[in-house]
Amino acid sequence: MTGKIAIIGDGDSIMVFRAAGVATFPAENEVKAREVLRKVAKDYQIIFLTEELAKPLTEFLKRFDEEPYPVILSVPSKNGSTGHGTELLKSAMERALGVDILFNN
Amino acid sequence: MARLNVNPTRMELKKLKARLNTAVRGHKLLKDKSDEMVRRFSLLIKENKRLRDEVEKELSETLRQFSVARSVTPAYRAETAFAMPSVAVKAECGVKSVMGVEVPKIGLVNEKTTDGLPYAYPEITSEADYSVIKAAALLPKMLALAETEKTVRMLAEEIERNKRRVNALEYVMIPQLEETIKYIKSKLDENERAAVIRLMKVKNKS
Numbered sequence: 001m002t003g004k005i006a007i008i009g010d011g012d013s014i015m016v017f018r019a020a021g022v023a024t025f026p027a028e029n030e031v032k033a034r035e036v037l038r039k040v041a042k043d044y045q046i047i048f049l050t051e052e053l054a055k056p057l058t059e060f061l062k063r064f065d066e067e068p069y070p071v072i073l074s075v076p077s078k079n080g081s082t083g084h085g086t087e088l089l090k091s092a093m094e095r096a097l098g099v100d101i102l103f104n105n
Numbered sequence: 106m107a108r109l110n111v112n113p114t115r116m117e118l119k120k121l122k123a124r125l126n127t128a129v130r131g132h133k134l135l136k137d138k139s140d141e142m143v144r145r146f147s148l149l150i151k152e153n154k155r156l157r158d159e160v161e162k163e164l165s166e167t168l169r170q171f172s173v174a175r176s177v178t179p180a181y182r183a184e185t186a187f188a189m190p191s192v193a194v195k196a197e198c199g200v201k202s203v204m205g206v207e208v209p210k211i212g213l214v215n216e217k218t219t220d221g222l223p224y225a226y227p228e229i230t231s232e233a234d235y236s237v238i239k240a241a242a243l244l245p246k247m248l249a250l251a252e253t254e255k256t257v258r259m260l261a262e263e264i265e266r267n268k269r270r271v272n273a274l275e276y277v278m279i280p281q282l283e284e285t286i287k288y289i290k291s292k293l294d295e296n297e298r299a300a301v302i303r304l305m306k307v308k309n310k311s
Binding site for chain 2: 002003004005012013015016017019020021022045046048065066068069071073075076077078085086088089092093095096097101
């Protein structure tokens, strides 16, 4: 199966990916992002979402964890990383193992 | 621990013993599964952390570089230059199974274009070219990260679920069955003793 790749984010951060051949969907705030995501999730298998938008939508994004597709990945935007991705990783680890084996703090 | 509400008969005893057997075996199997899942999970999460750190570093750098490069050209011109992408990357999406959990398996379909840049050179500064090339080169890594991260999340969920099952068997189901079996056994023994006594009494009367 061939899947399509999309990226959702603010205009500047995603423009470079449009040139690289990824479908881009601008969204300036989380309300808009949620709307866009709902539409995009049906057609695209892999969706990148900038951290600024992913952070308020954490709860909403959990429902996509049940099925293998679509895969939604939060990526840093042009403002740099906020550490949201690492946080998600940490919470998954704590849920599964109950201990912290990576960050030790 | 509460015992089950059953009639103390030999028939029930037999049934319960079979159930206990199954429960013990299931518990052992699930526990083994849980151990193996945790082992794989800890490997995966290390890989995930490494990939994420790499992607985050490179991506923020690329994006920052691009936004600087882009700011040199007026917004509307950049907009038009980037409006028509000449390439469309596609991903090969499959499914693989990790300990019975269906997880995504993603590969990049390589549709090689010759120049790769979808715009005419005079429109955009050369720094932007570099960041576009860099972003395209970063994509396989981002896809790999997407795959691992999803796997980690799904596996975490499955581990949690499995743990609950193991605990339910270990602390509820098995003790309950054992207690009920004990109860039925003592009840049956008592009936037997009562029957013997009754016989003795009857014999004494005559």
